[in-house]
Every structure is written in structure tokens, then in C-alpha cells.
Amino acid sequence: MRAPTSITRAEGERRASCEECLVSGADGVILRICASCGHIGCAEGSRGDHAAQHYAETDHPIAVLIGSEGASSWSYPDRRTI
């Protein structure tokens, strides 16, 4: 378990899409924005599941889901919407 050390790295570097998926050419996935640092990653159901990967790497517990039905907050430790 590591402490987050590169919070400012997210600024200007991320756009409103999952960067990892853009590289691999995927698009139209559900996105989650990390409430702790602003990292944008794709939610489960996508090929990469980079939002969950971000949680595993940083231990940032809350991510805001951006879906067609509006935004909702997901808690990874609780594995449910909060």
C-alpha cells in the first residue's frame, strides 16, 4: 500500500476520457473520476477497468461515476454506490 505522491500530475495531463483506453483505441466507455486526485479511468465493463486499477495502485477509495443517468459516487472499499 503506497501513499499518493503525484497528485498534481493529473492536471493538464488528463482529458475527459480514460487515457489508457485512448492509447489502445477504445472509446465510449463508462468513466469514473477519482474524488481524491481527479484521475479519470474507465469503469468495470470496459476492457481495461482502469478506474479500479487506479484504486488498487493509489488506495483512493471514492470515484464519481459519470453515466447517462447522471453522476454517482462509488466506494471501492464498500463495493457499492454511496
Ligand SMILES: [Zn+2]
Ligand atoms: Zn481504461
Ligand SMILES: [Zn+2]
Ligand atoms: Zn486518485
